[in-house]
Amino acid sequence: MQGFFQGISFRLAKVGVIVALLVGSLMSAVQIYIDFQAQSKDVNNLIALATDVSTPPAARAIHTLDNMLANEVAEGLMGFDFIVAVTIEDELGNEIAESRRIPVNSSTVWVTKQITQHLVVHSAPLYIPGQDDHGLINFVVDMDAALASFYKHSAVVISIGLIRSFFLVLILFFAFHYLLTKPLISIASQIKQINPGSPGEQRLSLRGLRRDDELKQLVNSGNQLLDAVDLALAKRRAVEVVLRKSEEHVRQIIDSLPVWVGARNKDGHYIFANKALADFLNTSPEAMRGSHISDFASYFLTDPAEVIALDNEVISTRLSAQIWEEKWLNAGGEEHSMHTHVMPMEFYDEVVALVVSSDITELKKAQAQMEHMAYHDALTDLPNRSYLVERLEEEIRKSDRQNFFGALLFIDLDQFKYINDSLGHPAGDGVLKHVAQRLMAIASENDVVVRLGGDEFVVVLTNLGEDISGAILKAEEIAERIRSHVSEPHYYHDLELHVTCSVGIVIYPDEEAGVHELLRFADTAMYQVKEQGRDAIQFFNKYMADKARNVLVMEGDLHRALEMEAFSLQFQPRVNVLTGEIVGAEALLRWNHPERGAVSPAVFIPVLETSGLIVDVGMWVIERSLQQVKEWQRMGLWTRNMRLGVNISPRQFRSSQFVDDVKRALRDIEFSAEMLEMEITEGIVIHNLEETINTMTTLQTQGINFALDDFGTGYSSISYLKKLPVSILKIDQSFVRDITVDRNDRVLVETISAMGNMLGLEVVAEGVETQDQLELISQYGCRYYQGYLASRPVDPNAFELMLEKKVIAPQ
Template identity: 40%
Template sequence: MRVAFQNKISTKLAKQTVVIAFFVGLLLSSLQVYLDYQEHEKSLAHAIDQMVEVSYGSATRSVRTLDANLATEVVNGLLHYEFIQSAEIIDDLGTRLAKANQTDDIDISPNVLTKWLVTDQSEYVRQLKVGDGQNTNFGELKLFIDWNVALAPFYNRLVYVISGGVIRNMLLALILFYLFYAVLAEPMHRVALVLRKINPVNPSGARLSNDIVQRGDELGVIAEITNEFFESVEENIKKRDDAEMRLSESLHQTRQIIDNVPHPICARDINGSFLFVNRSVADFYGMDAEQMEGLNQFAVHRTINEDQSLELEVADREVINSEENNFISDLCLTSHEGNLHYFQTSLVPFTYFGQQAVLSIMVDITARKQAEEKVIELAFYDALTGLPNRNLLTDRLELEMCRAQRHNTTGALLFIDLDNFKAVNDSFGHAVGDQVLQHVAEQLKGALRAVDTVSRLGGDEFLVILPELSADVEEAKLSAQSVARMLTEKIATPFFVKNRDWVTSASIGIAMYPKDCDNVNEVMRFADTAMYEAKKKGRNQHVFFEIDMASRVESAYSLENELRTAVAQQQFFLVFQPQVGVQDGMIQGAEVLIRWRHPEKGIVPPFEFIPVLESSGLIQEVGHWLIREACRYIRIWQDLGLWHDEAWLSVNVSPNQFYNPLFVEDVLDALKESKLAPTCLELEITEGIVIRDTENTIKKLELLRSHGIRVAMDDFGTGYSSLSYLKRIPLDVLKIDQSFVRDINIDRTDKAIVEAILSMSKYLGLEVVAEGIETEEHYRFFKGTSCQRYQGYLYSPPVECERFEDMLRERVVA
């Protein structure tokens, strides 16, 4: 490409030189003109002053003598100067003595240049004075200057000065142009032609020739620097190629690493379009990574929640605009398979090939989310039935009670307990019991409204919240009663489990809120209390809570606290009821019974405090104390010679005490502590112990008997399944319950049952003890049977130790 003439450096320099020379020449010429003008002006002023001074004396005489001729000579003499247009002499009275003009037809108006240069008037006046001090004025001399003529010599010189300056400047410009072209422009042009042939991207060894480099002037330096620059460029190109190769390898390795990261990673621009995605993201959406790049994220995950879609878009823009990290703790996306996944997402500002973007790093927390939901489910729902548990029920009940108070309505809480469910578990196993509970739960859920809440507290206990039944309390009670009846019928519906039909029933306690109570825990306690009342009244029915029930519960709670004090202060004592031989009337042993001597109430009957000992768990400690006390008394009586080796003391064992893992060890320790033979002790168990866990009961009884301890079945015949277990249970004694003895002489059924027990015991080789012998008729009946022993009020009620020792001394009942 050739450089145009007007674009050449020499042309540009010449133009600039001409302009500068012109202005410099103009400035110098103007200065010269100005100085010439000043000099000309001074010369003209000096000439006028000399001319006037020469004419001054003659002019003064002419006005003083009023000599017109002399005045005329004077003014005519002044006209010899061409720049004097006219002159006149005037006396002191204003009379013109003489006047002379150059010519009358000459135009004396100044030209434009003269107007610009001359600012003074063309009239020149000199006062004509006479006297020693020249104080007397006789007239005046007036001269009129023609400035065009006066400045004509200056104008002529001005033309020569300007013309010479222009010619000088032109010659100077031509000389400088040639010099610039020859010395600078042409060598640079040759350098440019050489450089144009060199590829700046890849010089490939091309350089400026040595004749240019060795010039020794600035162009030589430039050429040398240019060659060094090309060498540097070639070196940098090589380094760049090496760096690009390493970068390509690094990018490939980085991409492999990112693709193998098990977490979705991608980059998006401010519009939400994917700039790149790793394999996890592509697999999640069932696409190729290259296919996804350039797509908008909202077109890819179309099923994203609209609110979360907006949240993600806003979050991306905030990260890009603020250049600060952001974190989304719970982002829900749908995979190409339609499965919901939850992610924790870190958004990081990111520059992708110069473009502002956001780097998204997601961690799939779906498994953890499901685990958390499972934890919440376990925390608030029953694992067996899926019903709300106590925690969730308490929250809902509190909410419903607050709503009832705010809206002035009445709701109900139903406490449901299945009847005899423990026997189902004990007899048929927990697997069957669990299916029964699941069936009951389904029945309850299907029978209730959507606004009602049914929950399982545990075991066979269920709670039902019936919110906002009515603003009228009585109407609300009728509604709750109707629901309770319906639930009782639903629960009693037969169902099929384990190849057999099952029928169960339930007792329901009902507490109304906020009528009965406005406290969650209290209303639950009141419904529980009402349920126990339903149990007492025969089960399979419902009972509303009444305030006197709370009083009874309070009494039971108070009694429990008093029993704890009794245990701590040893307020219990033992009484003994003799067991007498039917045939010989001799005392063969005794049943030891516990009594409570209350410091204020006196002797408290066993039926009042024994159930509380059982329910509170105190029976463990008290039962252990009773066995040790019984052994201690035997030891005392043996030392006194009142107790023979064939006699034994019977001790009642509660179910809770029997199933204590340390029960056998505790009994053996008590015997060892008292140094007694195990045959001195007889333990009485009930049928409830047997049916609760038959196999473990048999093992524990066999262990007791292996040490020589006798075992008796108390209250035999009152259980519904005793006969089926009797042949398997290791026993020594059967005790016929007093309920069969009481009417044995008038009730043929009781008589038949007793005769069957006696016959069976004889066949099984078991001793028989009859309880509740209170009349001679009772005694005569058993005297004619195989019954070995009996006890009852006919011979002796339970007596304290001192009285029983007296009986032992007599060896026979008085």
Template identity: 40%
Template sequence: MPNPPHTVSSPAGLTHADALRLLKETGERLELALELAQMGTWDLDVTCNRLQASAQAAFLHGMDAQPFDDDAEQFFGRLPIEERHRMREAYRAAIENCDDYLQLIYRFQLKNGTSRLLESRARIYRDDQGQLSRLAGTLMDITQKRAQAALEASEEKFAKAFHSSPDSITITEIESGRYVEVNDGFCRLTGFSAQEVVGRTAHEIGIWTDTQQREFMVDELRQKGRVHHREMSGRDKNGDPLVLDISVDFITLNDTACLLMNARDIGQLKNAQAQIHHLAYHDPLTGLPNRALLMDRLSQQLSLLQHQNLRGALLFLDLDHFKHINDSLGHPVGDSVLNVVAARLEASVRQEDTVARLGGDEFVVLICGLDGSLDEVTHKVRVLSDNLRDLLAEPMFLDGHRLQVTPSIGIVLIPDDGLTPADLLKRADIALYRAKDSGRNTAQFFHSSMQQAVSQRLRLENDLRLALARNEFHLHFQAQVDCRTNQITGAEALLRWQHPEYGLLPPDQFVQILEESGMILEVGSRILDDACKIGGLLLSQGLVSKDRFLMGVNISPRQFRQSDFVERVEHSLKQHQLPATMLKLEITEGIVIQNLDDTILKMRSLRDLGVGFAMDDFGTGYSSLTYLKRLPVDTLKIDQSFVQDATSDPNDAEIIRAIVAMAQSLNLHVIAEGVETPEQLAFLERVGCYNYQGYLFSEPLPGPQFESLLQLRRPAQATASQD
């Protein structure tokens, strides 16, 4: 049966009018919900690009709050180009991915310069062929929502930063000064708990050393807007001092003006900075002023003395043979000696004077404000230097050792000997060099002639460098003889310098400069190599026998200390085919005492190869007897200083007797140096020393002349060999 006209069939039995009414009510409720949510709607017909939008959607896009029904370009055309580009890309991606829904957030610029952040959510509709036909969705202003979220996130970050910061952070009311909140960093720094300080003022809990510090800080904050890295002093809960780096900003909390203060403990930093500053101007071992502080004080004194028409003095001290103490007893004992010296020097001068350590065993004493004539001041300074030498020479008892040190002193007068700190220190150093060269434990005043001597030394050093390049160094050989047979048993290779201006120079005029400049390493290597070369040639020519001839070569301390010295010797021997048993290295006490264990190790390695050792200048050093038993030495050489006066000085004669007797008891050979007269040789024979070298038999000869000497002696040598 057909339905009655004008009726609607529904499960609920509603009439058509009821359905329309319900539909209208539902629409009104939807519009109300959208209005209350401030949400707009829109519907885009893609086929004709026509857009229908609600009044709220139009309003959100900066239009009049009226429904929109027009070309979509009119609606979206007011978007910034970059936003439209992003929107198209989002649509394209959704279509390509066959998405059913689309969500897009974009920013819309209003005419008044502000902007809105809009969120659009849409349903994508397609026709029967799957082509895009329609987009419909909502539009909502999320500007405040995002701002609120950002604010909440910022507050959360602030809270996390506030409570997790290792620094002390506090919030205090500006007017009352009461603490509103403190973090754990504040509690760790001050020792107070949050409960003990919140609601109270810094004045009440006694944090600030100076209660006016806060008022000054607030005034500066109001003038400049912020205070950063202000150093302030405070106290912790126990009353211990705090040095703080403070930064302060204004902050509003619950409509109350507050101060946000960040405080960092810089006490350790300040102490470290003070220590660094102290180390920059003081010697770390003795605590004395160092070179930098000395030069500063010297500069000040130059100006002051000239203004007051007074004089001063600079005493440059160097401890004699201090290196022997370090090498034999160790650096800890050496450091103790330096501290004793520093204390004695400080105790011997006035408070206004300066004692400085420049490094190593070098000290400087700066004396100020001396009045009187030049002679009177010179006398005062001389008396002071004598007192210093006597004071430093007093025995020290350190680590079970009784030690004595003496200083060499170079002295300049201020301003007579220089008008700049650099000149004064340089000239004091020149005077010191002269004092050391004069036998040590002396004091020398600077004189202009010393400058000339230094200039000559510098010139000589430059000439030595040229001599290396020009091969101006040569070896001369002095025969060593057995007086019982009058046969040559060996030779000592002696260095000579053929100077282009001064002629042939002996080593005592330049070896010290070679040693001090380091050139001795290259020169020493050449000497060793040339001596082995000559020895090999003499052997190959049949002029010497490998069993009856020794080639003596002097070795310098720096040369011996080379880590590869043993290898260098072995290389020269092999290169020139000289048997190791024909080489005798002559060493001095200076080599022995510097590093005894290393010396013994190298000597044993060379002895295992067959190389022999002679102790040169034996008897002139205080420690030779001490080390002799431990060293693989087979020969002692009696210094020529004893031989020269052996026939006239009973003391020298007795020393030679003692050396010979000791050598015999230790089964060592003995060679006397510098034998020039028959009387000297006769004395040596009487005491049992049969081997010698000196002008009595032959002066040092160049290689070819020494070969000629061997040629002349060859028949006698052969006869002696047969006997």
């Protein structure tokens, strides 16, 4: 019954009863109201009729004072059921007739009292003809009796309305039950029988009914929903399968990673760990799940409380943290360096700390090795320049703070290139290793031995005492020991190799000099030794600093001179000894400084050579001199049998573009190569003889002539004459200068001239300044000469005037 009373049909019937009662009551109330109005109208009409009928006789009874007639009138009015009392009064208010009865006390009196008065008094005047005064007839109306028929009719109306509502509700109840409730019960029953795991296997239906209403739509929608749910479940099962496989793959990937992966909750218990971490801790991922970090305290060097505190900070702040290096110990006690990231991670209903650690042990070793390589020389394993700069800065600060002196020794091996060129680099490397070992043997524990590169070494002597004189003596003593030990023989296979060194020394600290200045000062002192003959030591002094500074300033000025074309050429004639005829000229470079005036070539040419500017300037000399001679040739002042001599520096000659640049200049200027004579020195020849011969031969095939300049100043010049493709031999002016007073110079000039003539070479004597010198070289067979006797070097305009004369008379 509880299910029935909770059913839709009962609830709908209940609602129907209420609605029917309300509607029936409303309709009955309207009907009753209408009937009440009609009944009230009828009562009023009857009262009016009774008044109209009784008034004339009552008036005559008063006029005639006929009490009997008055009583008859009163009794006649009492014949109406709803009149319960009648009185007739004369004009003086005397009651002449009266009739009464007790009103019937019915069950509807209370209703009458609600809608009107129970007893209503009506009065009507009784006029007597010819008199102004009138009597009065009064009667009391019982409204309950007057409305009795209305009450009966209303009871019938209400009863019929109730019966009608009852049957209507009953009909609606059965209609709702069979049309709605029963189908819904069937649908609900079918829904209960649906298998949640496979909803698509069953369908909803309305048996025995052919309909196309909301229930049918509900059934269709339900079936569609079942299909959708079944499809969704199928997809979900597929996704679950994929997720399971994906989870397995992710797990495999995490276990395959070479890094440690684990997750810990705020209490320090592991939620999970990958295989790499578990293997290191000598356990399994399954066994680690739920274990506390303190269980593995023997494997790491950090306090577990600190680890848990960091985890909690990451979990609470939701900010990642990094541990750049933490130390762990494996089961064998070997130390491992780990770089760890701790990150917050949502894990089901809590936040945990995801910990990923990378083993950087090998990286640290590699970094240490790389750091060692960055600060040490690969060949000798000595510290390099980078280490020297940092260490020397530290030593300078320490010496300045503690008031003691130190020394910087710049060591360069003398002519070390010969060993590499003749025996190869393995032999040179062996010598460098021996030198490094000897320097280390001499240096004290606190001293620093550095290889800068090539054959250059630096030794930093620390704490030589507070007295500068004593510091200088100690530095000199150690430098001499170094020079002596380096000079001892070096053995390479069966060869005994000898090498010397040049040592430049500078004392520190110096208020005006930092690390790089000290290195430059020591280097300057070392090069001073080179200039003075090598295999010695030299302390740096103010003169060297000024000289080095002047070189740097001059180098900058030379750069600007080249850019602004501030160089010029002068030409010195070459003259036939016998005829005095000009047979050619030597082009000489000149530089007129805007502030210093004319600068000697002996001053600025070496700077051009060391700075590398000689390559560009030398090519400028060739091109400009060729253009000038070409102009003189066009004017008819220069013939094809005359030659232009141009000095070629060693660095310019060894340039990889030298040959191509010369060919290009000859081609662009359209200059005959036979008129060009390149003057080379022994400095070119002694560096890689074979390469020198190849370059000279290539240019000689173009028609260019070569002259060996300053012949006799080198110990091996004679041996080169057999191999070099030279056609001119120029005797150095140092032999010619004293030829008239020095017998040895005369013998040398005579010998060189005779040798050149026998070899078929043209012999030119340089520096002829007197007539006596000219007569002597003529006797010795020199064919041509240059010197102040003929002319000093002059500018192109002055030389043009000489060419016009063709012959130079000795001055």
